[in-house]
Amino acid sequence: MLDRNVIQGRGFRNVVEDGRVTGFQLVLRNPNYRGVAASLLDGVEVVVDGERVPDSVPLWTLQGRTFTLDELRATTDVRWQLDEPATITVPRPGGLATGVHDVEVLVYLRRPYFPPMVSRTTFTASAKAVLVPPAPEGGLRYGVSTYSYTADVYTLMTLEDVLADVADLGATGIEILGEGNVPGYPSPDPAWIDTWHGLLQRYGLTATNYGSWVDTEMWRDRALTGEEAAAQLQLDLRLAHRLGFTSVRPKFGVTSWQLDPHPVWEEAVLRSLDLAADLDVVICPEIHAPTPIRHPVTQGYVDLIERTGSKHFKLLIDTGIFNTAPVLELSEEIEVGDDGEVPEHLRPLAVPMADLVEVLPHVHFIQAKFAEVDDDLHDLHVPWGEIVPTLLEHGWSGWLSSEYEGRREPYRGADQVRRQHALLRSLAGAR
Amino acid sequence: MLDRNVIQGRGFRNVVEDGRVTGFQLVLRNPNYRGVAASLLDGVEVVVDGERVPDSVPLWTLQGRTFTLDELRATTDVRWQLDEPATITVPRPGGLATGVHDVEVLVYLRRPYFPPMVSRTTFTASAKAVLVPPAPEGGLRYGVSTYSYTADVYTLMTLEDVLADVADLGATGIEILGEGNVPGYPSPDPAWIDTWHGLLQRYGLTATNYGSWVDTEMWRDRALTGEEAAAQLQLDLRLAHRLGFTSVRPKFGVTSWQLDPHPVWEEAVLRSLDLAADLDVVICPEIHAPTPIRHPVTQGYVDLIERTGSKHFKLLIDTGIFNTAPVLELSEEIEVGDDGEVPEHLRPLAVPMADLVEVLPHVHFIQAKFAEVDDDLHDLHVPWGEIVPTLLEHGWSGWLSSEYEGRREPYRGADQVRRQHALLRSLAGAR
Numbered sequence: 100m101l102d103r104n105v106i107q108g109r110g111f112r113n114v115v116e117d118g119r120v121t122g123f124q125l126v127l128r129n130p131n132y133r134g135v136a137a138s139l140l141d142g143v144e145v146v147v148d149g150e151r152v153p154d155s156v157p158l159w160t161l162q163g164r165t166f167t168l169d170e171l172r173a174t175t176d177v178r179w180q181l182d183e184p185a186t187i188t189v190p191r192p193g194g195l196a197t198g199v200h201d202v203e204v205l206v207y208l209r210r211p212y213f214p215p216m217v218s219r220t221t222f223t224a225s226a227k228a229v230l231v232p233p234a235p236e237g238g239l240r241y242g243v244s245t246y247s248y249t250a251d252v253y254t255l256m257t258l259e260d261v262l263a264d265v266a267d268l269g270a271t272g273i274e275i276l277g278e279g280n281v282p283g284y285p286s287p288d289p290a291w292i293d294t295w296h297g298l299l300q301r302y303g304l305t306a307t308n309y310g311s312w313v314d315t316e317m318w319r320d321r322a323l324t325g326e327e328a329a330a331q332l333q334l335d336l337r338l339a340h341r342l343g344f345t346s347v348r349p350k351f352g353v354t355s356w357q358l359d360p361h362p363v364w365e366e367a368v369l370r371s372l373d374l375a376a377d378l379d380v381v382i383c384p385e386i387h388a389p390t391p392i393r394h395p396v397t398q399g400y401v402d403l404i405e406r407t408g409s410k411h412f413k414l415l416i417d418t419g420i421f422n423t424a425p426v427l428e429l430s431e432e433i434e435v436g437d438d439g440e441v442p443e444h445l446r447p448l449a450v451p452m453a454d455l456v457e458v459l460p461h462v463h464f465i466q467a468k469f470a471e472v473d474d475d476l477h478d479l480h481v482p483w484g485e486i487v488p489t490l491l492e493h494g495w496s497g498w499l500s501s502e503y504e505g506r507r508e509p510y511r512g513a514d515q516v517r518r519q520h521a522l523l524r525s526l527a528g529a530r
Numbered sequence: 531m532l533d534r535n536v537i538q539g540r541g542f543r544n545v546v547e548d549g550r551v552t553g554f555q556l557v558l559r560n561p562n563y564r565g566v567a568a569s570l571l572d573g574v575e576v577v578v579d580g581e582r583v584p585d586s587v588p589l590w591t592l593q594g595r596t597f598t599l600d601e602l603r604a605t606t607d608v609r610w611q612l613d614e615p616a617t618i619t620v621p622r623p624g625g626l627a628t629g630v631h632d633v634e635v636l637v638y639l640r641r642p643y644f645p646p647m648v649s650r651t652t653f654t655a656s657a658k659a660v661l662v663p664p665a666p667e668g669g670l671r672y673g674v675s676t677y678s679y680t681a682d683v684y685t686l687m688t689l690e691d692v693l694a695d696v697a698d699l700g701a702t703g704i705e706i707l708g709e710g711n712v713p714g715y716p717s718p719d720p721a722w723i724d725t726w727h728g729l730l731q732r733y734g735l736t737a738t739n740y741g742s743w744v745d746t747e748m749w750r751d752r753a754l755t756g757e758e759a760a761a762q763l764q765l766d767l768r769l770a771h772r773l774g775f776t777s778v779r780p781k782f783g784v785t786s787w788q789l790d791p792h793p794v795w796e797e798a799v800l801r802s803l804d805l806a807a808d809l810d811v812v813i814c815p816e817i818h819a820p821t822p823i824r825h826p827v828t829q830g831y832v833d834l835i836e837r838t839g840s841k842h843f844k845l846l847i848d849t850g851i852f853n854t855a856p857v858l859e860l861s862e863e864i865e866v867g868d869d870g871e872v873p874e875h876l877r878p879l880a881v882p883m884a885d886l887v888e889v890l891p892h893v894h895f896i897q898a899k900f901a902e903v904d905d906d907l908h909d910l911h912v913p914w915g916e917i918v919p920t921l922l923e924h925g926w927s928g929w930l931s932s933e934y935e936g937r938r939e940p941y942r943g944a945d946q947v948r949r950q951h952a953l954l955r956s957l958a959g960a961r
Binding site for chain 2: 132173181211216279314351509
């Protein structure tokens with residue numbers, strides 16, 4: 100699906116020719132209610148951060164061909180279809196800086212069925228567009244979780260649109276939720292599995308982590324047995340492996356405010372370690388607020404790693420544990436008390452970097468959880484300026500997988516993920 | 531695509547069992563970020579127009595099977611997937627009245643990975659839902675134009691979603707814009723044409739009118755010749771015929787504020803009448819404000835009908851000519867002066883019914899243009915209470931095809947079309 104805004108989220112980038120940045124591009128959907136012959140287009144004015152580019156300057160790319168405005172006016176066999184966006188190229192040596200830009204466009208279109216004096220129509224649109232720099236070489240790997248697009252997937256975006264978004268911002272890893280993104284879960288059509296692999300290839304993405312659940316309180320009258328819990332975990336390990344994922348995060352039911360996992364967790368994991376080794380898929384319990392790193396739950400996982408010596412049971416860190424400010428942005432997923440007091444489970448844990456460093460050898464994957472990156476690429480809650488250098492200094496080279504969990508406004512997830520990647524890569528590239 | 535609101539626009543209807551109305555249904559998408567085993571669902575409260583139905587009462591239909599709440603809790607092999615909506619059936623003898631209802635739902639879901647005291651989560655959603663009565667037997671035929679969904683098609687809805695919406699509200703005719711809705715226009719892939727016919731069959735829809743354009747000012751230095759204009763019209767006649775349409779509305783470029791068509795119109799039409807007869811497709815010029823029925827332009831069309839005796843050139847009436855109040859709702863398609871004065875071309879023509887009656891034998895198709903039907907099913911601009919009885923009294927039995935042209939807010943077209951059909955059918959059924 101196209102973005103409803105005429106200015107699309109995807110496709111905003113600097114243009115590099117012969118190693119030099121010569122301008123920038125943006126992608127527009129046709130703002131009219133019909134497709135038109137390209138000869139009826141009459142230019143596009145682009146205003147970036149207040150700087151105006153006259154309507155005759157930008158180049159138009161339509162149906163795979165690029166035109167100046169004069170060439171466009173003379174065309175006989177090119178169209179701007181409703182379902183085929185145009186790429187607008189604006190010459191500008193050096194291009195645009197990394198980060199959030201105010202972009203406005205005025206698209207001019209001649210409509211012969213309007214009276215001649217008014218047949219040149221103006222369509223305007225504006226957006227905050229996020230320019231994401233290329234990922235720095237070496238070190239961290241950059242991915243995104245479909246969770247970031249909650250409420251937009253299947254409504255505004257297909258799963259393919261999500262993958263296209265992730266690829267467009269220059270990330271190379273895709274994390275999914277098994278019970279969210281696999282049609283026909285737990286038994287997808289084999290044709291869908293082929294489609295999935297085709298999509299990974301098309302968008303140049305690596306399947307990273309697969310989120311799963313072990314709903315210990317599946318029924319009201321009894322909890323899952325260890326055998327049932329293991330069966331659920333193994334089902335997901337097999338499915339994740341078929342889809343190309345290399346780790347599975349099982350979310351077990353909990354028994355306390357401190358998120359102590361149901362005791363079956365250990366049996367379920369132990370019974371599944373051989374299978375995990377056979378499939379070469381790492382089982383990753385999630386360290387998630389309000390559980391910090393120095394905590395019996397985390398220690399229980401580390402004990403199991405050390406006791407078994409398994410290479411297929413490691414930690415997954417959710418960066419919400421590093422928050423230095425409470426997340427007070429409401430979403431369907433975040434609850435705040437009526438009294439205005441920040442409830443205990445929302446108080447920032449501000450886990451120190453030293454604790455992270457201590458367990459880092461056991462950390463397989465990082466969910467880069469966040470709620471808001473502002474127009475200046477400042478994260479309101481997560482101290483990326485400490486986290487990213489710590490990871491790099493200690494030579495950690497796994498996936499940082501964006502997990503946006505702020506307000507679920509339409510298209511906000513896609514926009515925020517771009518901002519977060521611009522921020523993370525700026526920090527990593529500055530070193 | 532699903533509607534972003536948890537309460538879907540489609541599927542809101544009364545339930546008829548053995549000829550009696552026993553309740554109503556609504557369709558919900560899963561409000562969570564993951565799909566879940568149905569045993570984790572814990573009821574849904576439905577509040578309609580302030581009347582509360584307790585959470586244990588509604589029935590759930592998931593993956594083709596229907597359950598009471600107790601049955602749902604005991605299931606082992608049913609899921610509420612993110613991409614598969616649930617149908618909720620609420621018992622209520624007599625069902626709900628035609629029109630707009632305030633609907634609120636509270637969906638309860640157990641989430642074992644939350645601390646036990648808070649693991650029963652509530653998801654709320656609300657909507658104004660429109661109950662559309664079945665189309666009255668005989669007389670008028672009810673259709674919808676894809677134009678109604680401008681800006682939502684290809685962004686929030688696929689073309690198939692539009693057809694599904696049209697079928698869901700009980701309309702049987704679909705009108706399209708050739709240059710808007712045919713991928714690859716003017717040369718669609720033959721496979722797409724098969725897909726199109728498959729969709730018509732699947733949704734029980736008849737292809738009605740095909741909107742086309744003859745852009746006489748296609749190029750800036752010269753107008754189309756009569757031959758070129760005829761070629762464009764004939765291209766669309768052939769394509770419309772392949773897609774199963776029985777009429778084509780060509781929109782010619784105009785030369786005046788009164789929308790006088792470019793003089794080539796007549797040559798283009800005359801050169802195409804034989805082809806139209808061969809294909810049995812009616813060419814329908816559109817009578818559209820600010821051109822009323824008693825006007826030289828309309829008279830020119832009637833003259834051609836009478837002169838040629840052709841059965842393949844008839845009038846299409848856009849009901850905007852009957853407006854009794856100016857449309858001051860702004861949309862991308864409607865312009866209003868900065869001085870607050872209603873510009874001449876927006877002043878309501880209020881064409882009298884007597885004028886309609888006079889040309890009715892020549893009228894092939896009616897585009898039921900409108901901009902707003904309020905919560906009481908009152909159209910703010912179009913006097914349907916006069917138009918519908920006039921058409922029925924004079925035995926006109928063509929298509930009334932909804933053409934929503936109000937504010938282009940997301941999903942508003944779909945909602946307004948349901949309201950208009952509820953209104954039109956109430957008026958027709960009351961006779």
